[in-house]
Every structure is written in C-alpha cells, then in structure tokens.
Amino acid sequence: MEINPAVTFKHNPSVMHSKRPKVLIVGAGLGGLALGMILQKSDTPYEIFERAPEVKPLGSIVSLTCSSASMFKQMGIYDEFHALSRALSVIKVVTAPELETAFLIAGFENPTKRYGAEARTIPRPKLYDLLMRQIPKERIHLGKKVLSTQQGSNGVLIRCADGSEYEGDILVGADGAYSAVRQDLYAQLKKENKLPASDGLPLxxxxxxxxxxxxxxxxxxxxxxxxxxxxxxxxxxxxxxxxxxxxxxxxxxxxxxxxxxxxxxxxxxxxxxxxxxxxxxxxxxxxxxxxxxxxxxxxxxxxxxxxxxxxxxxxxxxxxxxxEKLFKTWSHCRTVLMGDACHKLNPSGGEGGNNALQDAIVLANYIHALPDHPVAEEIEAAFNAYREERIPWVEAAFTTSQALRNMVDSNMKAKMMRFFMKNMPSWVSGMIERRVLSNRPQVYFLSRDETACELAPAPQASLNLKRPESKRQQKNKDDDGVVAEEFAQPV
Known part of the structure; x- marks a missing residue:
C-alpha cells in the first residue's frame, strides 16, 4: 500500500527540488532529543512524538565520556552541560558488608589534554531538560502513543492512539527497547521473509x-x-x-x-x-x-x-x-532505528547514553546530506551507510558492557574478571582506553570543534559528507560545462 499519496514525483519541479525531507522522530529519550536538537541547526523539518503525557524526572545518572563533548560544543551548550555535571576519573569498587576497597578503575591523568575533554556524570533528568530546551516546544508532541506505522516509496505515516495521523518522508524509531516502530518494521520484513531469525526473538x-x-x-x-x-x-x-x-x-x-x-x-x-x-x-x-x-x-x-x-x-x-541485545536490522526503506531501539546495552558499561548521542550525530549527518526530495532508494542508502559507520563501535560497546556486567556478579567468572581488572598492566588499560575514546564524532554541517589534544579522533566517514546540489543547480552547472556532483560523496 502506498501512503502519503500527496507526495508524488509529478509535482512542479521548482517545488519538488526545493523540498527537504520531513523527519518524524518517535521517542523523546536521549537519542530522539539529541537528533531533534541537531536537526534544529539545519534546514531539515522534523517533529518529535512521545507517548508519555509529561516528562517525569525518572532515572539515575548518565555517564558520558569525551566522545560526546564535541557535539555539546558544536551546539553551543558545553559550558551549561559542564556546570550541570561532575568530572569522573575514578570508580571505586568495594566489597560488602565490610566495605573494603577491592580496586580502583582510573583513567589517564589530564584527559582534557589527551582527548580534548574529560568524562562527566550528569543526572538523567538534568540532561533531558538541557536537550529539551534546545528544541522549540511546538516540535515536541507529548501524549502521542504510536499504534501503527506505514511506509512506501512516497512517504511514511504514523497513527496515534488519540486518532491523530502524521505524514513525513523519514521515520526514526528512537522509542526504546520495546520500540513500536521496530515492531511494525520487523512485522513488515517478516512478511517479506527479509528478517533475520535472531531479530525476531524477545529481548x-x-x-x-x-x-x-x-x-x-x-x-x-x-x-x-x-x-x-x-x-x-x-x-x-x-x-x-x-x-x-x-x-x-x-x-x-x-x-x-x-x-x-x-x-x-x-x-x-x-x-x-x-x-x-x-x-x-x-x-x-x-x-x-x-x-x-x-x-x-x-x-x-x-x-x-x-x-x-x-x-x-x-x-x-x-x-x-x-x-541486552544488538539487533542486526537497523533500517528498511524510509524507516530507521537508533539508540535502544536497535542496540540495548547493559548500563554496567556506562555506554548507553554515549551510543545514543553518537547515533544522533551520525544519523543527522546522513539525513542532512540527502538531496532535496530524496527517493526511497537514496534514503535507504543513507541509512545503510549510517549503520555501517556505527556498528563497529556499537559492537565494541556491547562486548564491554557484558564484560563489566559479569564483573560485578558473585560467581567465579566474576571473581576472575575482577582479579584481571585489579592486576591489569597499565599499558593494556591504556590501549583499551585509547581505542574506545578515539571515537569522537562531530556534526559535519556545523563549525568543527578544533580543541587541541594529543590523541586524534578516529576517522569518521560522515564527517566528510556533502549535500548534493539540486537538479536545478546541477542543470545550471551542466549548461555552463561543469560536471555535477553525485549524492553524498566524501569530499
């Protein structure tokens, strides 16, 4: 079934080629809010839909490494984030009931000099509030429980429990571990025999x-x-x-x-x-x-x-x-998943928040680099590139989270893990830390964070994207004998 029939490719070209794809974001968690905050800095229209009628200050702490510092700086809110948070350099592990210190987990001294920023902890409600204040209130729709979604070559559609419907060009599932968007997407893929068996299993x-x-x-x-x-x-x-x-x-x-x-x-x-x-x-x-x-x-x-x-x-x-689950399927056609909807990490590793924000940065880059009025094939190619860029880092974070979850158990495996952590040579811990903290993605279409540091960030494919010119601009160049660029090729 084709949806959004008003969006066809028979419009007047002067209208069609000036249209930016409208993004419907389901879920106002950390990932969904971060994506909206970044898109707010672009010319990409978007709306956020949250099932809860109000945002309650639930949850505990969010621990963020230097990997997200550049995004806060690019958004112009790093100073406020810094004021709301506390630096974290040491984790003390003790045993009960005596409360004797078993060992310390410490990072490098002077992390700002090494990585450009330090790890910081912030209460989850404070981080939510900071992100929400970067988004116009009219962009966030509360009390919108999504009952069903549809997609086709011409657009996407969501239907909410209150009877309302919304149309767009891209659907982002940022609605958590039991994502309604993922469930509808997977039901569609299962009917087409395109869903890996493991993706159909419960979390x-x-x-x-x-x-x-x-x-x-x-x-x-x-x-x-x-x-x-x-x-x-x-x-x-x-x-x-x-x-x-x-x-x-x-x-x-x-x-x-x-x-x-x-x-x-x-x-x-x-x-x-x-x-x-x-x-x-x-x-x-x-x-x-x-x-x-x-x-x-x-x-x-x-x-x-x-x-x-x-x-x-x-x-x-x-x-x-x-x-805990890492899904294989992150997108299909005009629908894409992010955060817990496609990779649910155990919080023992403190990587859930980091990876949700990294998803938002990279996904925003690929959405921004789409041509005006993109067709489904172009959108799907962008989503595949987003997953390709993110999956190695998510797999590493998933493995680390499982290992740290096992470390705080009471069985023999956990005791061996703690012994290894306590006696790990500094060069080994340094190598692990450098590999993890080299992933420091940035938004390509905003002013770069040029904070000087000793360890350069790992290569980031989406940092080199460039939005292709409209067909009208390409035609003008062709008429002048200039070769037009292809979609979103690295510069």
Missing part, C-alpha cells in the same frame, strides 16, 4: 535494577558531596546476587542503582515477569529487600540504601529491566 535480560535520585542533601547527611569530582562507588556483595552503586552530583543529590542478578536469562514475556512484577508496588517491595545494604558516604555514620530511599520521593524510584 533477554539477566538483571533487574532499582534506580533513583535523592533530594538535595547536606554535607552532614552525605559528607562525600563536598568533593568536586563525582564519587562513583560500586559495591559488590560477597554472598548475595546483588551489586549497588552510588554517585554524587553537582546538585548535592545522590543517584543510586541496585542490580539484582537472576539465576537464568529471561524475557518480559515469561510468566514470572509479567506486569505484576513492575510498577510502584514492585519498586517498593524491592526497596524493602535491599534497604539494609551498606553504602559509602565519606562520614563516620554507617548509612544504608534505606537512608537513600528515605531521602528520595517515592514516585521517583523505579524498577526496570536491563535488557
């Missing part, structure tokens, strides 16, 4: 997690807040299937997360983990289970997770599943 998970953020605390309540750097404490239980972590913030709050390790891999569809296991009552029950677990506060008084729960508004504590 597996081995952990569930309790997350939240306290109210602002005093130094008497939590002395470590006085330290300028983020105090990231990862606590491992010796005799329980749990690990928990705390982070201090620039807002004098403490973000926390509690991981529970399941005996075996499961999915959301399993009987034991249906709706009765989730929601406010389930979060309250898990709080009761772990409230006596000790934490490190920097003071003489021994605090527990229960103290953090008491200092946290109850409606801002949530219980979530930590799914």
């Amino acid at each position: 597996p998970f081995l952990n569930i997690c309790l997350v939240g953020q306290t109210r602002p605390l005093t130094l008497e309540e939590f002395p470590d807040l006085v330290k300028s750097q983020c105090q990231f404490i990862n606590i491992l239980a010796k005799d329980k299937p749990y690990a928990w972590m705390t982070f201090t913030t620039e807002q004098s709050t403490v973000c926390f997360g509690v991981l529970q390790y399941l005996a075996e891999e499961t999915t959301k569809d399993d009987d034991a983990f249906r709706n009765s296991e989730w929601g406010p009552e389930a979060a309250k029950a898990m709080c009761e289970e772990v409230k006596d677990f000790p934490i490190v506060s920097g003071g003489e008084k021994q605090l527990t997770l229960g103290d953090l729960f008491e200092w946290t508004p109850k409606d801002l504590i949530s219980k979530v599943m930590l799914e």
Whole structure:
C-alpha cells in the first residue's frame, strides 16, 4: 500500500527540488532529543512524538565520556552541560558488608589534554531538560502513543492512539527497547521473509535494577558531596546476587542503582515477569529487600540504601529491566532505528547514553546530506551507510558492557574478571582506553570543534559528507560545462 499519496514525483519541479525531507522522530529519550536538537541547526523539518503525557524526572545518572563533548560544543551548550555535571576519573569498587576497597578503575591523568575533554556524570533528568530546551516546544508532541506505522516509496505515516495521523518522508524509531516502530518494521520484513531469525526473538535480560535520585542533601547527611569530582562507588556483595552503586552530583543529590542478578536469562514475556512484577508496588517491595545494604558516604555514620530511599520521593524510584541485545536490522526503506531501539546495552558499561548521542550525530549527518526530495532508494542508502559507520563501535560497546556486567556478579567468572581488572598492566588499560575514546564524532554541517589534544579522533566517514546540489543547480552547472556532483560523496 502506498501512503502519503500527496507526495508524488509529478509535482512542479521548482517545488519538488526545493523540498527537504520531513523527519518524524518517535521517542523523546536521549537519542530522539539529541537528533531533534541537531536537526534544529539545519534546514531539515522534523517533529518529535512521545507517548508519555509529561516528562517525569525518572532515572539515575548518565555517564558520558569525551566522545560526546564535541557535539555539546558544536551546539553551543558545553559550558551549561559542564556546570550541570561532575568530572569522573575514578570508580571505586568495594566489597560488602565490610566495605573494603577491592580496586580502583582510573583513567589517564589530564584527559582534557589527551582527548580534548574529560568524562562527566550528569543526572538523567538534568540532561533531558538541557536537550529539551534546545528544541522549540511546538516540535515536541507529548501524549502521542504510536499504534501503527506505514511506509512506501512516497512517504511514511504514523497513527496515534488519540486518532491523530502524521505524514513525513523519514521515520526514526528512537522509542526504546520495546520500540513500536521496530515492531511494525520487523512485522513488515517478516512478511517479506527479509528478517533475520535472531531479530525476531524477545529481548533477554539477566538483571533487574532499582534506580533513583535523592533530594538535595547536606554535607552532614552525605559528607562525600563536598568533593568536586563525582564519587562513583560500586559495591559488590560477597554472598548475595546483588551489586549497588552510588554517585554524587553537582546538585548535592545522590543517584543510586541496585542490580539484582537472576539465576537464568529471561524475557518480559515469561510468566514470572509479567506486569505484576513492575510498577510502584514492585519498586517498593524491592526497596524493602535491599534497604539494609551498606553504602559509602565519606562520614563516620554507617548509612544504608534505606537512608537513600528515605531521602528520595517515592514516585521517583523505579524498577526496570536491563535488557541486552544488538539487533542486526537497523533500517528498511524510509524507516530507521537508533539508540535502544536497535542496540540495548547493559548500563554496567556506562555506554548507553554515549551510543545514543553518537547515533544522533551520525544519523543527522546522513539525513542532512540527502538531496532535496530524496527517493526511497537514496534514503535507504543513507541509512545503510549510517549503520555501517556505527556498528563497529556499537559492537565494541556491547562486548564491554557484558564484560563489566559479569564483573560485578558473585560467581567465579566474576571473581576472575575482577582479579584481571585489579592486576591489569597499565599499558593494556591504556590501549583499551585509547581505542574506545578515539571515537569522537562531530556534526559535519556545523563549525568543527578544533580543541587541541594529543590523541586524534578516529576517522569518521560522515564527517566528510556533502549535500548534493539540486537538479536545478546541477542543470545550471551542466549548461555552463561543469560536471555535477553525485549524492553524498566524501569530499
């Protein structure tokens, strides 16, 4: 079925060749907001659709490496991001119940000199707010639960639960691990026998997690807040299937997360983990289970997770599943996926936020480089190039996240992993860090971030894109004897 019949290729050429493709972004998470923020700096029309009627300040902390610093600088909001966040240079791993230090995970000294920026942590709600303020309010439509999507050679269409419909030229699924856009896309591909078998399987998970953020605390309540750097404490239980972590913030709050390790891999569809296991009552029950677990506060008084729960508004504590899956299919025709919709990473590696922002940068580059009024084949080629550029980095992040998830378990494999981390030669850790932090993508159509640093960024294919000229411009050049350029070729 062809949709968006008003968009045909029989229009007046003077209208058709001046039209930029309209982008419909489903999901106002980090990735969707970042993509909208970048497109706002271009001439590409876009709209964002979010199923939630309001954005609640849920979640804990987002840890961002230097990989996203250039984007914040190009957007002109790095100083504000810096003021809202705290530097992170050391992760302290301790064991419970004694709270003895097992080892430290530390990065290179002076990361700004080496990479142009340092790793920073920011409360998730603060990052959401910063990104949303870069986008005009009329571009973000809340309370828009997408029920179905369609695509064809002429356009895309979404239908929402309130009966509204929206048409465009490109559909971006940035709607999380259980993406409605992905489900419709995969249903279409399955009918055409084009969907890899693994992509049709449910998302597996081995952990569930309790997350939240306290109210602002005093130094008497939590002395470590006085330290300028983020105090990231990862606590491992010796005799329980749990690990928990705390982070201090620039807002004098403490973000926390509690991981529970399941005996075996499961999915959301399993009987034991249906709706009765989730929601406010389930979060309250898990709080009761772990409230006596000790934490490190920097003071003489021994605090527990229960103290953090008491200092946290109850409606801002949530219980979530930590799914892990790297999908093979990221796009088809005019539809493309990004962030958790195509690669759900365990948060143990701290790479979910980084990769969502990197997706937004690279995808925005390829969308911007499309010709005026692109046909489906041109859009699909751009999406394939986007995946080709991103997949090596995502695969590496996925592997790292799984390894760090295993490290904080209580089994023998985890103990061996911790022994290796504790005794890793500095040259090995340095090699790993340089490889990971060399990926520092930028938006090609904005002024480059030229911050001097010792380690040059890895090559970025989309940084060399160039939007092709319109057919009218090409014709004018041809008439003058000048050869026209081809679509989006590197310069």
